[in-house]
Amino acid sequence: MTRGHIVIDDVVKVYDPQGAAVMAVDHCSLEIEPGEICMIVGPSGCGKTTLLNAIAGFHEITSGRIVMDDEVLCSTAKPLSTPGPDRIVVFQNGALFPWKSNLENVIFGPLMQGKLGRTQAIEKARAMLADAGLSGVEHNYPGEVSSGMRRRVEIVRALMNDPKALLLDEPYRALDSLTKSVMHEALLEIYYKNKVTIFFITHDLEEAIFLGHRVAIMTTRPCKPKKILDVDIPHPRDYGVLTSKRFRELIEETNDAVHEEALKAFQAGEKEG
Amino acid sequence: MEAALRVGATNRATAALRESTPFRDVSEALLQRIAAIARPARYAAGARVYSAGEVPDDLFVAVSGRVFGCEGLLLGQNQRLSSVNATEPTEVLRINADQLVGLLESEPLEGLDVMQRFATVIQREFSLPAPAQVRRLSGTPLTEEMSTLSLTMYRASLWLRSPRPYLMVIGFALFLGFWYLAVEVWKLPRFREMPGVTSVVKEWLSPAPTYGLSLYTEEYYKHIAVSVWRVAQAFFLATLLGVPFGLLLGWSRKFKEYVFPVFEMLRPIPILAWVPLAIVMFIATESAVVYLAFLASFYATALNTMLGVQSIDESYVRAANCLGASQPQVFRHVVLPGALPFIFTGLQISIGVSWFSLVAAEMVSGQYGLGYVINTSYMMVRYPTIIIGMATLGIVGYATSALVRIAGDYLMEWRVRELALAER
Numbered sequence: 001m002t003r004g005h006i007v008i009d010d011v012v013k014v015y016d017p018q019g020a021a022v023m024a025v026d027h028c029s030l031e032i033e034p035g036e037i038c039m040i041v042g043p044s045g046c047g048k049t050t051l052l053n054a055i056a057g058f059h060e061i062t063s064g065r066i067v068m069d070d071e072v073l074c075s076t077a078k079p080l081s082t083p084g085p086d087r088i089v090v091f092q093n094g095a096l097f098p099w100k101s102n103l104e105n106v107i108f109g110p111l112m113q114g115k116l117g118r119t120q121a122i123e124k125a126r127a128m129l130a131d132a133g134l135s136g137v138e139h140n141y142p143g144e145v146s147s148g149m150r151r152r153v154e155i156v157r158a159l160m161n162d163p164k165a166l167l168l169d170e171p172y173r174a175l176d177s178l179t180k181s182v183m184h185e186a187l188l189e190i191y192y193k194n195k196v197t198i199f200f201i202t203h204d205l206e207e208a209i210f211l212g213h214r215v216a217i218m219t220t221r222p223c224k225p226k227k228i229l230d231v232d233i234p235h236p237r238d239y240g241v242l243t244s245k246r247f248r249e250l251i252e253e254t255n256d257a258v259h260e261e262a263l264k265a266f267q268a269g270e271k272e273g
Numbered sequence: 274m275e276a277a278l279r280v281g282a283t284n285r286a287t288a289a290l291r292e293s294t295p296f297r298d299v300s301e302a303l304l305q306r307i308a309a310i311a312r313p314a315r316y317a318a319g320a321r322v323y324s325a326g327e328v329p330d331d332l333f334v335a336v337s338g339r340v341f342g343c344e345g346l347l348l349g350q351n352q353r354l355s356s357v358n359a360t361e362p363t364e365v366l367r368i369n370a371d372q373l374v375g376l377l378e379s380e381p382l383e384g385l386d387v388m389q390r391f392a393t394v395i396q397r398e399f400s401l402p403a404p405a406q407v408r409r410l411s412g413t414p415l416t417e418e419m420s421t422l423s424l425t426m427y428r429a430s431l432w433l434r435s436p437r438p439y440l441m442v443i444g445f446a447l448f449l450g451f452w453y454l455a456v457e458v459w460k461l462p463r464f465r466e467m468p469g470v471t472s473v474v475k476e477w478l479s480p481a482p483t484y485g486l487s488l489y490t491e492e493y494y495k496h497i498a499v500s501v502w503r504v505a506q507a508f509f510l511a512t513l514l515g516v517p518f519g520l521l522l523g524w525s526r527k528f529k530e531y532v533f534p535v536f537e538m539l540r541p542i543p544i545l546a547w548v549p550l551a552i553v554m555f556i557a558t559e560s561a562v563v564y565l566a567f568l569a570s571f572y573a574t575a576l577n578t579m580l581g582v583q584s585i586d587e588s589y590v591r592a593a594n595c596l597g598a599s600q601p602q603v604f605r606h607v608v609l610p611g612a613l614p615f616i617f618t619g620l621q622i623s624i625g626v627s628w629f630s631l632v633a634a635e636m637v638s639g640q641y642g643l644g645y646v647i648n649t650s651y652m653m654v655r656y657p658t659i660i661i662g663m664a665t666l667g668i669v670g671y672a673t674s675a676l677v678r679i680a681g682d683y684l685m686e687w688r689v690r691e692l693a694l695a696e697r
Binding site: 083089 | 294297298386389390393586588589591592593594595596597598599602606607610611613685686687688690691694
């Protein structure tokens, strides 16, 4: 299977190269296996979102290249990749269209691409929503359901397009810790059914180790992998993992590295982002 | 033989314990000791395992590894919080909670770990699971059958039951009462020359009005109709041109750079300053009046529409791009609906200023209309008629902006529902 194999090769991103020349990403290389959950951990403002934006096609890169399944997304010659339904972003604050019902949101992708007719799209959406335990909220608007529910609908909206990769940008940042733990299990459950590559940005080390096959701990701005941790806790996982010995050991092993970067970021006074 | 049977049972017990969350990682030795105090039990389908209120002596581990009935572990919890029935034939292990605690205390390190996991299990058991949260938030009839109409009716009935309509009536009564007293009873300076409320109402309701204008004269409705028709033309024209113009201003940076500075320079020019030019431009007075009303409306609509487009969160556009929408699709499905709340704010302002500039224009030129009524009544010294014209303007103006608001609610059901949930 070669779906969702992402290679980040020596990527550099400098904001405002003529003026302030802020280096956000510094010769970053990272390979993400097909169907892997790769967690990117770093302090706020370390430049990890810049990396995600480069893959998604929201920001240009300065040099290097990003390849997915032998297709060059962006490179020095073509600095901006084209956004597309093969890699879909789930945004930090959620981006379900509030003026469309949850069902209409979910069928949006296939309808816009002309891949499915309306009836077929609705049929598929109903099945996928039911699968994710979201049948009751089809006709509600996103503003009427809880924020945790909105995130799940958004993930279903992404999966409707059979993407190769999901790019999640701190999607659970605004949720309370109880909802968060439910969301983690819901995400894993969806993942076990779909096995899509997941590129997940977070600043929460526990979240990263609980969810990820691998955890890449990034240096603070400029951003590049400082330490890559293979999480050897077998999948499928549930919340019981959180209290297992191995989990605690892994946290201890990586905590120092994360803390060190957070301290650096704090001292540098980086702004959020 | 009997010993062999017992060993088999113990093995099955340890296997079940291994499956459960709390005992997953404990050492083999401790697990054996826990298995030794566990008593197997069997329940037929439908049998009651325990009932709420009973003494929580044992906790239960199903063969599947599911743990339940842990109330006995909680300090000071001396009764069951729920009842449990077996839905199918079930084998479980019963473990006395006090014995278990004693056992865990003898192995403090491992015991602490186990107790922490029990804490997680209990927290999960007694916090709302996700499907229950769904029902609580959205299972109300407010989902499918609730149309905009019934929602509006519902809100109207709420309004009638609230103190607001009665406060409103009191407000009007105070206003009219003060008018009556100030003019007709106290005869306060400055108010003395004003027509009193009784003479105005008498004139307004008279079948044979002294000054020629009342609810019974055809003239009255002709004036209203002419004014409404002018405002309607101006408003629709302003909407038809202003909304696309504003969308373009917000959507295209280049277009904005060309056009916006000119727009911003023309906008502060008061409508009355346009009157002479409008009369020169349009030979017919009718078009000149409509043009003036249009101009003010157009500014309000265009400006708010532009702000609406600019207010749209960039993630929506990005999300649409990710999902494979083309530029025209983004415009149709993201920009237009996203700007709609601002557009309708603009339209509310627009209809207001359109009345404002219409009356100004009618006072200067024109042969019919409410502004014309007010102005000529002044010149002909028909004071009560002035007030009739003013009050009519107030009522008709309010009605038109209410219509715009209703249209907005109809088009933005999502927003009505969101606001209803926020109880606003």
